[in-house]
Amino acid sequence: MSIRLQKESTVITRVVAFDMRYSLPPGAGSDAVHTDPEYSLAVTHLRTGNGMSATGFALTLGPGNRLVCDAIEILAKPLLGREIEELMAEFGEVSRQISNDSAMRWLGPHKGVVHLALASITNACFDLWAKTRGVPLWKLLLDLQPEELVALLDLSYLEDALSVGDAIDLIRSQWSSRAERLPILEKGYPGYDTSVGWMAYEDEKVRELTRRAMDKGFSAFKLKVGSSDRNRDLRRAQMLRECAGDSATIMFDANQQWDLPTAMQMCRSLARLCPLWFEEPTHPDDLAAHIELASVIAPVKIAAGEHIPNRVLFKNFLRAGAMHFVQADATRLAGISEFLTVSLLARKSELPVVPHVGDMGQVHQHLVLFNRIGLGHEVQFLEYIPHLRSHFVYPADVEGGVYKTPQEPGVSSDLLNLPASHV
Amino acid sequence: MSIRLQKESTVITRVVAFDMRYSLPPGAGSDAVHTDPEYSLAVTHLRTGNGMSATGFALTLGPGNRLVCDAIEILAKPLLGREIEELMAEFGEVSRQISNDSAMRWLGPHKGVVHLALASITNACFDLWAKTRGVPLWKLLLDLQPEELVALLDLSYLEDALSVGDAIDLIRSQWSSRAERLPILEKGYPGYDTSVGWMAYEDEKVRELTRRAMDKGFSAFKLKVGSSDRNRDLRRAQMLRECAGDSATIMFDANQQWDLPTAMQMCRSLARLCPLWFEEPTHPDDLAAHIELASVIAPVKIAAGEHIPNRVLFKNFLRAGAMHFVQADATRLAGISEFLTVSLLARKSELPVVPHVGDMGQVHQHLVLFNRIGLGHEVQFLEYIPHLRSHFVYPADVEGGVYKTPQEPGVSSDLLNLPASHV
Numbered sequence: 001m002s003i004r005l006q007k008e009s010t011v012i013t014r015v016v017a018f019d020m021r022y023s024l025p026p027g028a029g030s031d032a033v034h035t036d037p038e039y040s041l042a043v044t045h046l047r048t049g050n051g052m053s054a055t056g057f058a059l060t061l062g063p064g065n066r067l068v069c070d071a072i073e074i075l076a077k078p079l080l081g082r083e084i085e086e087l088m089a090e091f092g093e094v095s096r097q098i099s100n101d102s103a104m105r106w107l108g109p110h111k112g113v114v115h116l117a118l119a120s121i122t123n124a125c126f127d128l129w130a131k132t133r134g135v136p137l138w139k140l141l142l143d144l145q146p147e148e149l150v151a152l153l154d155l156s157y158l159e160d161a162l163s164v165g166d167a168i169d170l171i172r173s174q175w176s177s178r179a180e181r182l183p184i185l186e187k188g189y190p191g192y193d194t195s196v197g198w199m200a201y202e203d204e205k206v207r208e209l210t211r212r213a214m215d216k217g218f219s220a221f222k223l224k225v226g227s228s229d230r231n232r233d234l235r236r237a238q239m240l241r242e243c244a245g246d247s248a249t250i251m252f253d254a255n256q257q258w259d260l261p262t263a264m265q266m267c268r269s270l271a272r273l274c275p276l277w278f279e280e281p282t283h284p285d286d287l288a289a290h291i292e293l294a295s296v297i298a299p300v301k302i303a304a305g306e307h308i309p310n311r312v313l314f315k316n317f318l319r320a321g322a323m324h325f326v327q328a329d330a331t332r333l334a335g336i337s338e339f340l341t342v343s344l345l346a347r348k349s350e351l352p353v354v355p356h357v358g359d360m361g362q363v364h365q366h367l368v369l370f371n372r373i374g375l376g377h378e379v380q381f382l383e384y385i386p387h388l389r390s391h392f393v394y395p396a397d398v399e400g401g402v403y404k405t406p407q408e409p410g411v412s413s414d415l416l417n418l419p420a421s422h423v
Numbered sequence: 424m425s426i427r428l429q430k431e432s433t434v435i436t437r438v439v440a441f442d443m444r445y446s447l448p449p450g451a452g453s454d455a456v457h458t459d460p461e462y463s464l465a466v467t468h469l470r471t472g473n474g475m476s477a478t479g480f481a482l483t484l485g486p487g488n489r490l491v492c493d494a495i496e497i498l499a500k501p502l503l504g505r506e507i508e509e510l511m512a513e514f515g516e517v518s519r520q521i522s523n524d525s526a527m528r529w530l531g532p533h534k535g536v537v538h539l540a541l542a543s544i545t546n547a548c549f550d551l552w553a554k555t556r557g558v559p560l561w562k563l564l565l566d567l568q569p570e571e572l573v574a575l576l577d578l579s580y581l582e583d584a585l586s587v588g589d590a591i592d593l594i595r596s597q598w599s600s601r602a603e604r605l606p607i608l609e610k611g612y613p614g615y616d617t618s619v620g621w622m623a624y625e626d627e628k629v630r631e632l633t634r635r636a637m638d639k640g641f642s643a644f645k646l647k648v649g650s651s652d653r654n655r656d657l658r659r660a661q662m663l664r665e666c667a668g669d670s671a672t673i674m675f676d677a678n679q680q681w682d683l684p685t686a687m688q689m690c691r692s693l694a695r696l697c698p699l700w701f702e703e704p705t706h707p708d709d710l711a712a713h714i715e716l717a718s719v720i721a722p723v724k725i726a727a728g729e730h731i732p733n734r735v736l737f738k739n740f741l742r743a744g745a746m747h748f749v750q751a752d753a754t755r756l757a758g759i760s761e762f763l764t765v766s767l768l769a770r771k772s773e774l775p776v777v778p779h780v781g782d783m784g785q786v787h788q789h790l791v792l793f794n795r796i797g798l799g800h801e802v803q804f805l806e807y808i809p810h811l812r813s814h815f816v817y818p819a820d821v822e823g824g825v826y827k828t829p830q831e832p833g834v835s836s837d838l839l840n841l842p843a844s845h846v
Contacts (some may be wrong), residue, residue, distance in 0.1 A: 035525045062526035063497050067536060075488050093537070101484035109679070109707070109730060112535015113490060152603050157706040159682040160715075259582040283580040285735040286534070287710060288742055290511040292583075307532060319711055353620045 009050030009131050010084045013326050015076040017069035017120075018043040018418055021062070025199035028387050032226030032257035035200070037061040039388060042068035042116060044076060044124035045418065048084070051399040054131055056123025058116040058331045059358035064353070071117035075104060079125070088129045089136060089151060094266075095122060095337050096154040099396050111309035115334055122335025123363060127411040137336070137411040138308035142178075142374050146171040149374075153341045154311075154334070161315050174376040181373045188402035189368050191361075191384040192220035192249065199224040203239055210243045217401030220249035220381055225266070226257030234269060241273045249381075253279035256307065260289040267297045277303040277325050284308055290322035303327050305342075306356035310334070314342045318349045325380075326351050331358035336411070339367055357383040361396045362412040365403045392417055432473030433507045433555050436474060438499040440492035440543075441466040441841055444485070445653040450623035451810050455649025455680035458622070460484040462811060465491035467547035468841065469497060471507070478836040479546025481754045482781035493542035498527060502548070511552045512574060518545060518760050519577040527536040534732035538757055541597045545758025546786060552836040560759070560789035560834045565601075565797050572797075576764045577734075577757070584738050589653060590767050597799040604796045611825035612791050613642035614784075614807040615672065619663075622647040630785055634665045640824030643672035643804055645702070647679030648689070657692060664696045672804075676702035683712040690720045700726040700748050707731055713745035726750050728765075729779035733757070741772045748803075749774050753790060754781035758832070759797065762790055770798050780806040784819045785835040788826045814839055 020041040029037040041057040042065050060068055075098050097119055099110055107114045130140045146168045156166060196209040210221055223240045225233040240250055252275050261311040280287045284307035294302050298328040307329030308314055317323050326346040330339035346353050353371055361382055370379040382403055389395040393414040397404040406412050443464040452460040465488050475785050483491055522533055522541055530537045553563045569591045578587060588591035619632040635642055646663050648656040655842040663673055675698050686704040705712045717725050728750030731737055740746050749769040753762035769776050778787040778792055784805055794800040805826055812818040816837040820827040829835050
């Protein structure tokens with residue numbers, strides 16, 4: 001009886017969307033195509049009968065955030081009245097149904113505003129689930145049996161690449177070696193700093209921020225390229241290499257700005273600086289361009305995924321060898337659930353997942369730990385962007401260039417200062 | 424002075440979005456994934472200083488229509504104060520700028536709600552332009568010089584497939600033979616009937632509607648497949664072939680419902696009925712699945728495009744031989760402009776464009792005439808869906824199974840009963 005009562009109390013009784021906007025310091029967040037971003041979170045906020053609350057969100061860059069919030073209000077209705085454990089026991093099917101809503105699917109399918117809304121909804125469900133169990137997300141995921149984990153996933157349209165059986169087998173194959181990988185929880189997960197090299201920053205500011213980041217323990221840095229002035233790109237790239245030193249890891253990010261001929265030319269010019277990767281070198285839908293570029297710029301590699309919206313397109317990119325670093329993002333894909341699906345696909349292709357952090361690393365700090373321990377992915381590093389730190393209840397704890405393992409129950413998405421009358 | 428005055432009077436002075444919903448007869452519009460659609464138009468309505476008005480729209484299927492309207496209100500702002508001839512003289516650049524709006528681009532890019540909004544905006548601009556010149560769209564396009572036509576297009580990210588020079592050359596190469604293709608204006612453009620075979624229709628209704636359509640002069644029919652009961656698909660398909668006769672053209676449309684293994688199996692089973700094509704056999708993002716399917720089901724062909732959102736993905740599908748009939752839709756792509764771009768790409772690949780008619784054929788009846796006469800595309804047929812006829816000021820005139828050439832100025836999008844206080 002007490003169990004039954006407890007279950008009834010974790011029924012979702014309210015779903016509200018919040019349109020949260022955060023202004024950034026001058027120049028922060030700028031890149032070749034997003035020149036003056038206002039980081040905005042389309043928040044799904046859940047309440048339960050026993051007064052628990054949970055938060056999920058997707059990132060957008062300003063006025064469109066309202067559209068995602070409106071889509072959340074429409075798509076989240078099936079959550080009302082659902083008990084969280086029962087919901088999550090079949091979340092793959094829930095995700096499939098929401099993403100194939102007969103009326104809303106036309107707006108995607110599985111991409112754009114409706115898919116961003118599903119990301120936010122999904123992440124809120126995982127937050128509530130982890131809080132209900134009193135554990136951080138990484139532990140929640142590690143505690144699941146393979147069958148339970150795969151029941152969280154919508155593997156439709158992957159029948160030719162990752163069946164339910166394949167997914168269970170893959171997780172099971174990594175089970176006995178988990179213990180060897182547990183020390184990462186103590187050491188923490190390495191970070192790399194994106195915030196030194198925003199497009200609008202003057203050279204001196206990039207140098208100063210890079211030096212400061214090195215002092216803090218970072219040894220990997222990303223620079224925005226794709227400027228209309230190609231010489232500026234070349235100068236800044238050279239400067240970053242000199243400032244960071246030959247032993248540092250540097251990456252260049254064009255944010256989709258280049259057409260293929262320009263990408264070919266610029267990647268060739270910048271390759272002598274030995275970057276680890278070129279990120280989003282051209283249009284994210286252009287599979288053929290990525291394949292061609294990959295063959296031309298080898299051994300330099302391609303990172304992509306920030307704007308690849310779903311598992312079907314990732315399947316195509318992975319299969320074609322069109323990317324080398326899989327920048328899945330749980331705030332672009334259909335949340336934590338589809339992030340895990342793409343992580344399984346990537347593991348099968350033996351490619352590393354290095355998330356793009358539309359969540360500022362809050363959720364992904366959990367997910368890379370699960371990917372490492374649970375799926376046997378190699379340790380890479382996790383992007384670090386500090387600009388929204390002050391707005392989280394539990395901002396990621398990054399020390400010595402390393403993400404410390406989060407211990408609070410949930411997915412670390414809770415925000416300060418949500419509109420009080422509704423929360 | 425009078426010319427100047429005239430120009431000032433065709434300045435866009437107001438842009439309003441209307442969320443128009445239309446209920447359908449029971450079962451109409453239903454398919455494997457859209458079970459109970461409410462045809463909804465996200466309308467862009469323009470007014471000029473001299474009191475002209477123009478209409479463009481994108482189709483959606485119900486509650487999400489409001490989201491597209493909200494996106495229109497945000498994205499259409501750059502049109503205010505623009506004179507229509509000056510705007511259209513550089514519309515390719517205008518389209519590029521709107522689709523790359525620094526804040527809104529994140530919600531796509533170039534897909535989903537924001538791209539549907541751009542479709543609606545673009546189509547309204549073309550309507551205003553054609554009305555200003557007092558000609559129907561097909562004539563407006565045929566009257567343009569190759570350079571003027573290409574200035575309407577955003578060819579970015581196509582540098583490796585269709586440069587500005589390529590596009591101009593292609594149009595010019597068809598110039599001297601235009602006269603041979605003009606008779607289509609008198610004969611009219613053949614139609615095919617989609618409305619006989621909606622998923623929810625009982626067998627007897629499909630038979631009855633097919634017979635009636637044959638009596639009206641149609642000889643090509645489409646049937647919805649992808650039912651959860653595969654035997655129902657097989658039975659209905661057999662029935663349509665028997666009812667329409669061996670000389671009729673029939674097509675099967677799965678509306679993305681099948682995974683690849685199912686598509687393989689069903690296409691093999693249905694191939695004996697000699698359909699012209701299988702339409703949307705699986706997920707519209709799954710390039711690899713389309714390629715594999717195309718190789719397996721030959722000589723039966725694949726039609727796709729209804730949910731392919733932009734020129735970049737079309738470029739990939741065309742180049743890979745992943746489709747045989749190019750179902751571009753000017754209410755899914757970025758309007759008439761990107762439809763023309765995809766038509767040029769398809770012409771270069773020597774593949775026919777057979778539009779999906781999210782506009783119920785109103786705009787596409789003009790575009791297939793331009794494709795035939797201006798670009799030298801072969802005559803195919805144009806989809807016919809009659810359910811919204813009574814809501815248009817000038818509904819497409821289909822007689823004897825043939826679209827009669829529209830003569831009214833504009834793009835044939837004007838709607839009856841827009842909210843009076845705003846129009």
